[in-house]
Amino acid sequence: MKKYMLKRILFSIFSLLVVVMTVMVLVYSLINRNVIFQADDTWNKRNLNDRTIYEYTQYQKFGYLNYTDYSSFLKQKYMESDGEAYTSNDDYKAAKKAINDPATFQQNPDVQEFANKYAADGYKIRYLQPVTFKSGKTKPGGNAYLIAVREKNVFFRLIDYIKDFFSVETKNQVKDERLTDRYIRFEKDPYSGLFAIVGSGTQHKYLLYFDNRFPFIHQNFIHMNLGTSYTRFRGQEITGVITSPQGELQTRSTQYPTMIGTDEYVETAIDFHSLTYNAAEGELSDLDKSQFTDRYTVYSYRKAGMSMIENSFVIGIIATIIAYLLGLPLGILMARKKEKLADKLGNAYIIFIMAVPSLAYIFMFAAIGTTLFHLPYKFANAEVKFLAYILPTISLALPSIGSLMKWMRRYMIDQMNSDYVKFARAEGLSEREIFGFHISRNAMIYLVHGIPGNILGCLTGAIITERVYGVPGVGNLLTTAINQHDNGIIVACTVFYTSLSIISVILGDLLLAKYDPRISLSEEGGGGR
Amino acid sequence: MADFEKNNAAVENEDDLFRFVGNDVISSEKIIAPRYSYWKSVFRVFFRKKINMFLIAVFVLIILIAFIMPFFWPYDMFENVSTAASYNLNPAKAMAFFKGSGIKYILGSGSMGNSIFYGVISSSKTSLLLAVICAAINMVIGIIIGAIWGYSKKFDAVMLVIYNIIANVPYILLITVLVYIIGSGFWPFVFALTVTGWLGIAYFFRTQVMIIRDREYSLASRCLGTPITRVISKNILPFLTSVIVTILATELPSYISMEVFLSYIGVGLSASIPSLGRMIQQGQSAFLQYPWEFWPPVAVASAITIILYLLGQNLADATDPRTHM
Numbered sequence: 001m002k003k004y005m006l007k008r009i010l011f012s013i014f015s016l017l018v019v020v021m022t023v024m025v026l027v028y029s030l031i032n033r034n035v036i037f038q039a040d041d042t043w044n045k046r047n048l049n050d051r052t053i054y055e056y057t058q059y060q061k062f063g064y065l066n067y068t069d070y071s072s073f074l075k076q077k078y079m080e081s082d083g084e085a086y087t088s089n090d091d092y093k094a095a096k097k098a099i100n101d102p103a104t105f106q107q108n109p110d111v112q113e114f115a116n117k118y119a120a121d122g123y124k125i126r127y128l129q130p131v132t133f134k135s136g137k138t139k140p141g142g143n144a145y146l147i148a149v150r151e152k153n154v155f156f157r158l159i160d161y162i163k164d165f166f167s168v169e170t171k172n173q174v175k176d177e178r179l180t181d182r183y184i185r186f187e188k189d190p191y192s193g194l195f196a197i198v199g200s201g202t203q204h205k206y207l208l209y210f211d212n213r214f215p216f217i218h219q220n221f222i223h224m225n226l227g228t229s230y231t232r233f234r235g236q237e238i239t240g241v242i243t244s245p246q247g248e249l250q251t252r253s254t255q256y257p258t259m260i261g262t263d264e265y266v267e268t269a270i271d272f273h274s275l276t277y278n279a280a281e282g283e284l285s286d287l288d289k290s291q292f293t294d295r296y297t298v299y300s301y302r303k304a305g306m307s308m309i310e311n312s313f314v315i316g317i318i319a320t321i322i323a324y325l326l327g328l329p330l331g332i333l334m335a336r337k338k339e340k341l342a343d344k345l346g347n348a349y350i351i352f353i354m355a356v357p358s359l360a361y362i363f364m365f366a367a368i369g370t371t372l373f374h375l376p377y378k379f380a381n382a383e384v385k386f387l388a389y390i391l392p393t394i395s396l397a398l399p400s401i402g403s404l405m406k407w408m409r410r411y412m413i414d415q416m417n418s419d420y421v422k423f424a425r426a427e428g429l430s431e432r433e434i435f436g437f438h439i440s441r442n443a444m445i446y447l448v449h450g451i452p453g454n455i456l457g458c459l460t461g462a463i464i465t466e467r468v469y470g471v472p473g474v475g476n477l478l479t480t481a482i483n484q485h486d487n488g489i490i491v492a493c494t495v496f497y498t499s500l501s502i503i504s505v506i507l508g509d510l511l512l513a514k515y516d517p518r519i520s521l522s523e524e525g526g527g528g529r
Numbered sequence: 530m531a532d533f534e535k536n537n538a539a540v541e542n543e544d545d546l547f548r549f550v551g552n553d554v555i556s557s558e559k560i561i562a563p564r565y566s567y568w569k570s571v572f573r574v575f576f577r578k579k580i581n582m583f584l585i586a587v588f589v590l591i592i593l594i595a596f597i598m599p600f601f602w603p604y605d606m607f608e609n610v611s612t613a614a615s616y617n618l619n620p621a622k623a624m625a626f627f628k629g630s631g632i633k634y635i636l637g638s639g640s641m642g643n644s645i646f647y648g649v650i651s652s653s654k655t656s657l658l659l660a661v662i663c664a665a666i667n668m669v670i671g672i673i674i675g676a677i678w679g680y681s682k683k684f685d686a687v688m689l690v691i692y693n694i695i696a697n698v699p700y701i702l703l704i705t706v707l708v709y710i711i712g713s714g715f716w717p718f719v720f721a722l723t724v725t726g727w728l729g730i731a732y733f734f735r736t737q738v739m740i741i742r743d744r745e746y747s748l749a750s751r752c753l754g755t756p757i758t759r760v761i762s763k764n765i766l767p768f769l770t771s772v773i774v775t776i777l778a779t780e781l782p783s784y785i786s787m788e789v790f791l792s793y794i795g796v797g798l799s800a801s802i803p804s805l806g807r808m809i810q811q812g813q814s815a816f817l818q819y820p821w822e823f824w825p826p827v828a829v830a831s832a833i834t835i836i837l838y839l840l841g842q843n844l845a846d847a848t849d850p851r852t853h854m
Contacts, residue, residue: 015690019697026698026706035709354779355838356831357786359793359809363816363827370817377817463701463794468813479794482705490702498697 005506012502016495021158023494027487028154033064036231036485047141049128056147062230063152063487068123070099070146073114099144102129111146118148161491167223171201174277179295190260191272205275205296213245214310218273226492231484238492242474247305256291269301305472309459312466312473315392316458322393323400323454328440328447330401331408336435338413346405353402362395362468369394378470392469396462400454404447411443418442448515453504460497567850575847581840588836595654602633604651604803609642616642617819637821640811649825651803653833659719659804660784660837666723668777671730676761678731679738692732695725705796713799722784730776737772741765771848778841782834789830805830 036058037043046054053069060067074095078086086092091110098108105111105127115125126149131142171182182201189196189209197208204220211218226238233241249269256266275296278284288297306314334346353361369375369391382388415421416439424434461475478497481489513519575581609615615638618626623634636645678688707721738761741747747764755764766773785805791797792806793813800807805826812823846852 015693015697018694022694022698023702026702031706031709351835351838351842355782355834357789357809357827357834359786359789359813360827360831363813363823367817367820464790467794476794478699479701482702483795494699494702497699501697 008506012506016498016502017158017162019498020161020491020495021154023491024154024157027490028064028152028157031485033059033062036062048131048139049143049145050141052128053145053147056149062485063157065152066123066150068118068148070111070114070148071096073117074110077110099127099146100130102127102144105144105146114146114148118150121150123148123150161227164225167225169199169202169204169207169221169223171199173202174279176277176279176295179277191254196273200294203276205277205294206273209273211273226495227488229481229486229488229492231486232481232489238489242308242477244300245303245305245307245310246472247303250302250304252302257293258291269303270299271302272299274300308461308472308474308477311471312461312475313458315389315396315465315471315473316462317455318389319393319396319400320454320458322397323404324451326397327401327404328408328444331405332412332435332440334405334409335412335416335439336431343409346409350402350406353399354406358399359464359468361398362464365395365398366391366468379472380470388469388471392462392465392471395465395468407447408440408443411446412439415439415442445512445516449508449512452507452511453501456500456504456507459500570850570853571844571847574852575844578843581843584836584840584843587832588840591653591833591836592657595650595657599647599651599654602647602650604644604647606639606641606643606648606800606803609638612642616640617815617822618642619819619821636825637819639808639822640819645808645822645825648803648808649805649829652805652808652826653829655715655798655802655804656785656788656806656830656833659715659722659788660781660833662719663722663726663784664777664780666719667727667730668773668780670723671727671776672734672766672773674727675731675734676738676765679735680742680757680761680765685735688731688735692728695728696732700725701791701794701796704791708796713797715798715802718788718798722787730780733776734769734772737769738765741768771845774841774845774848778838778845781837781841785830785834785837 037055040058043051043054043058056065056067059065074092075086078089078092082089082092095108095110098111099105106115119125126145126147128145128147130144131139133139169184171184179201184197184199184202184207186195187198188194189198189206192210194210196206196210198205199207202220207220209218210216224239229236229238229241251267251269253265253267254270254272255262255264257272259265275292276298278288278295278297284292284295284297291297330346334343337343366377370377375391376382376384376388377391379388379392412435420442421434421439424438429438459474461473461477463475463479465471466473466475477489478493480486481493615623615626617640618634618638620635620637623638626638627634633644633647636649639645639648674688678684703725704721707724708717711717711720742765747760750760750764788797788804789806789809792804792810795810797806797810798804808826809823809830812819812826816823
């Protein structure tokens with residue numbers, strides 16, 4: 001069994017990697033990369049060479065390539081030798097001017113150094129000739145440029161991605177010589193009143209702490225980095241985007257680290273558990289010094305709303321629970337009353353749910369809910385937040401109920417003529433007992449496999465439901481990212497969805513083997529579906 | 530009374546009752562059973578249900594309207610785009626505004642003064658075509674590959690790896706990328722829906738084939754040296770007719786729903802092609818304010834999908850020989 005699981009897990013990791021690589025090929029190589037400039041005003045405003053340079057900087061930002069400019073190379077080079085006064089160096093001036101002449105620029109030693117240095121690293125050197133009017137004056141945007149460009153190889157991109165995927169906090173995490181006292185230890189947490197694991201030299205100050213937010217115990221030891229968003233949440237880390245609370249700031253009476261021990265309190269929304277190391281050069285600002293006792297001065301705020309993933313999960317999990325609580329008994333009822341009224345009504349419902357486009361019935365229920373029951377339609381406009389969850393949850397539960405009813409009925413009917421049912425009848429058991437305990441237990445074998453998938457699937461959110469009701473959840477992360485060409489989010493979503501689906505299948509198999517002891521996972525051949 | 534006497538008279542002469550019949554070798558080889566034709570029985574069972582006749586009549590009517598009427602009532606989304614007064618008119622107002630244009634504005638006008646009625650008709654043509662073409666391509670490829678996949682163990686090992694990988698690439702992403710690469714016309718869209726769409730069908734079919742593959746009669750056939758292609762086409766596929774029709778019943782409507790869904794999230798057919806998805810997408814933003822722009826395409830899409838689903842399910846029931854009694 002252990003060997004089998006190990007094999008499964010290794011194979012899962014392999015297929016996850018291949019999926020991520022396939023998606024990387026799809027989004028980075030197959031899509032024409034010009035599409036990112038479709039609605040870009042800056043691109044429209046720039047001309048000629050300036051536009052090309054802008055394109056390269058954008059490509060670099062979107063992760064397509066590495067790009068270096070000759071002028072930044074010069075700046076770095078002469079900064080090293082001359083410091084801040086490098087602009088007055090004559091060599092620098094000459095080197096900078098050299099590229100304006102297409103005929104002679106290659107003779108400049110700095111140009112040669114630049115070209116040789118980057119060509120050795122596999123960069124391609126591109127020279128953009130100055131574009132001039134007949135009078136010799138440069139056209140707007142026609143300045144000469146010398147750049148080095150290196151396309152990112154899919155394979156290396158994948159390796160880079162994996163390298164950054166997990167990060168574990170150690171006390172040598174922060175590379176800063178000013179920090180002398182490095183430790184990780186238990187301390188009394190002044191904010192929760194309980195203990196916390198506090199680090200110095202780590203990125204986060206609080207590595208393990210308690211507070212009054214779900215799930216009440218939080219850790220910062222291991223950080224999973226799904227990637228960085230390019231356009232949608234400019235430069236933010238996607239893990240943070242989907243897990244950090246949203247909505248209005250939540251203030252409360254608390255103390256800055258310098259106030260601890262005194263009876264001074266302030267009204268602020270700063271979350272002191274979120275403190276991270278401030279690696280900025282130079283001294284801390286006076287304000288920071290008055291509030292903080294160390295260099296852990298970067299913080300985020302406490303917000304009243306739930307995070308994206310929490311929103312999606314709450315709606316999804318309630319809908320799933322409702323679906324199982326209603327769908328299974330209704331399926332049993334339909335099988336018991338086969339070809340009677342209850343079965344016919346149930347079938348009509350199933351056909352409606354299966355055949356009609358989901359968009360259509362979600363809007364239908366939105367119309368019914370808002371006009372007849374006066375439930376809030378758009379999430380953001382809801383006065384009572386609790387009410388805003390009702391319609392999305394119902395919309396999400398309805399199709400699941402239909403599909404559970406369908407399969408439960410099907411498997412129940414398949415089992416109804418088995419010998420054990422006849423035997424149970426001969427024993428004199430009531431129909432209720434036969435259906436409720438004997439047949440349904442066997443019919444459930446087929447449905448058990450899907451339970452982990454349904455629960456974990458709640459984490460990925462629902463595309464249509466969340467869009468229709470304006471729920472700030474994760475469901476539309478992928479679709480909006482595609483529309484905005486946010487390759488970072490696309491890859492992150494793929495990793496997230498694929499891992500969840502792989503984990504679901506493995507958990508489903510384990511649950512199935514647990515539920516039905518006749519099923520053995522590790523043996524070749526026998527059983528299985 | 531007279532008959533009785535006649536019989537009595539006949540009984541008296543026993544030689545007239547019995548006659549010696551020689552041993553007929555040829556006719557003794559024949560087995561007398563009612564003639565059974567599979568497809569005839571299928572249709573007999575199918576048409577036994579009156580609802581099926583009704584559904585077919587409605588469906589034929591929809592097809593005729595969708596495919597013939599656009600020639601007489603061409604739909605142009607932008608014909609009234611210059612008259613802002615014609616935007617978003619409810620049916621009564623639109624009929625009054627466009628006096629003399631017959632029933633063209635019977636369902637009101639859309640966000641650019643377009644006729645909802647003509648739009649729905651032209652759009653259902655696109656949706657029906659899309660559903661039929663995609664279903665045909667996916668079903669043919671899916672069933673052929675699924676049959677081989679389920680039959681050959683070597684092929685199975687390779688295909689499972691491919692399946693695990695492709696099935697995990699988000700479907701929306703795949704379609705969007707394809708739409709970006711090859712454009713969003715009708716045929717590129719068909720390509721995007723079918724390039725991996727057959728995989729799910731093939732996987733489902735593989736499992737069904739595997740169940741039949743190891744039945745005794747198939748084993749016997751293999752022992753006698755029947756070639757694989759013949760085993761698949763004669764032993765396995767006929768057994769799975771009802772499965773195939775069941776897949777068809779869920780596949781056909783699913784492409785209409787898929788088009789609606791993709792248009793809604795913004796990766797549908799291009800704007801120049803009238804489609805139900807696009808109409809629903811345009812109507813949804815103000816569906817409480819201008820309900821006549823939203824509900825007609827939704828109603829038509831739902832009607833088509835329900836009819837296709839019901840017809841398919843009923844045909845699948847009829848193709849199961851156990852119902853032919």
